[in-house]
Amino acid sequence: MAHRGRFPQEAEVIGPKKYNHTMSSFHIPTMAEMTAAGKAPEVLFWVGCAGSFDDRAKRITKAIARILNAAETSFAVLGQEESCTGDPAKRAGNEFLYQMQAAQNIATLNGYGIKRIITGCPHCFNMLKNEYPELGGQYEVLHHTQFIRELIETGKLRMSGDQPFKGRRITFHDPCYLGRANGEYLAPREVISKLDAELMEMRRCKQNAMCCGAGGAQMFKEAEPGEREVNHARTDEALETQPEVIATGCPFCNTMMTDGVKNANQESNVEVKDIAELIAEAADLLETPAS
Template sequence: MAEMTAEGKAPEVLFWVGCAGSFDDRAKRITKAIAKILHASGTSFAVLGQEESCTGDPARRAGNEFLFQMQAAMNIQVLNGYGIQRIITGCPHCFNTLRNEYPELGGQYEVMHHTQFIRELIEQGKLRMADGQPFKGKRITFHDPCYLGRANGEYLAPREVIAKLDAELIEMRRCKQNAMCCGAGGAQMFKDAEKGNREVNVARTDDVLETGANVVATGCPFCNTMMTDGVKLAEREDIVVKDIAELIAEAADLV
């Protein structure tokens, strides 16, 4: 972003990568897939790089309002400084915070989750699936992220994007509004679970297994981690867990 500004250019969108997308090895692959899609569609975009900082979502949901607001204030200063208007995020937690919680603190942006943006690109004809669909005949199930679905009511965009894959979309017993959490939200990702009789991601993996799907599509790097672990624990490594961006990048032959 700094470079573009120095050159006097303003990108169409800012790609908000998020902490997982920046640092987690698995999530970095999702980030790359999103970046490839943006490139292939001719979208002019920038990332903040070192100037990006945690939105504060995990701090806020763990009760640390002070830390959240410090992060928000810093990020808003950076975003407003660059005059950012349109943001796409690779993570529903960043998406929710930027979209719903920053406006009250002075950060007004049009924020889109990457599945929404990909849908837009496909609708506008800027992104086309390649011939010889790699997912033809596959059974895909979509795990709704809580902060894309319940928090923001977006159930359609990911499904419409998956529909372009020429695969069969099979819904889990609990989906959309009633989807079960992967267990990572509310800062659970960063702590051990309380005592119980099983892990949340293991319970959710049962829903996946019930569908007989070979691919679990996700829209959140944390869900991705949780579902990957769940499938591994169930010794079902034949089931692939991939973000929708990765599936699209493959189908559009961008890999």
């Protein structure tokens, strides 16, 4: 099937780019830069592979970065020093590769003395939070929806007066590795509630939510023979709520649901967006570049 074993959306030239400060409205420092300047950020933004390389997922990454910047959160990324957490390798059975990745990442994180991490990928979230501690990596790990909730609650992030999503029908697809895996059903819903939108729950949600079909390394292979694609079946459940927006909290779910919406020929009626993107559109984000 066309969407299996997918390669990320690729619009840009692969290869090293010259650093061009003027292209950005604000600067996102790497840990290396920060450390060289003798500074340490409040949080590390762990971007993840999809968020770093997939064009669609990069838009989510940028939305998160803009939110952090607007809330004046002191943050940094690892940049080239970040590497796959090893989730797809481990779930596919390659424990060696996973533990090599984990050892390398833990050495990097511990080398910088990282204490608090936020990430936009529930798979990275699960690895960093649950599976790295035993290997020597102990951090406080937050999913971006948990951190955004914190920013709103502490008044660091405000919704704009326009309320672009007011009254619009939004359904939320629970990522397995945020929901069932880690019991976090509330944070994404509380953040959505700030949009003043109409949250339409799917028939199967929270503990009973159906998988998008990408987990367990499925994203990187053809589906086994069957009657249907998992993501098409799940998208149908989302479309039953007649949403204007299908909200996601995972770059892989986002890809799968987007493909499902296309398959159902609904792309002109239904948007698939990460909660970070919705908030970035609705919040009062400062346009002034950070120093």
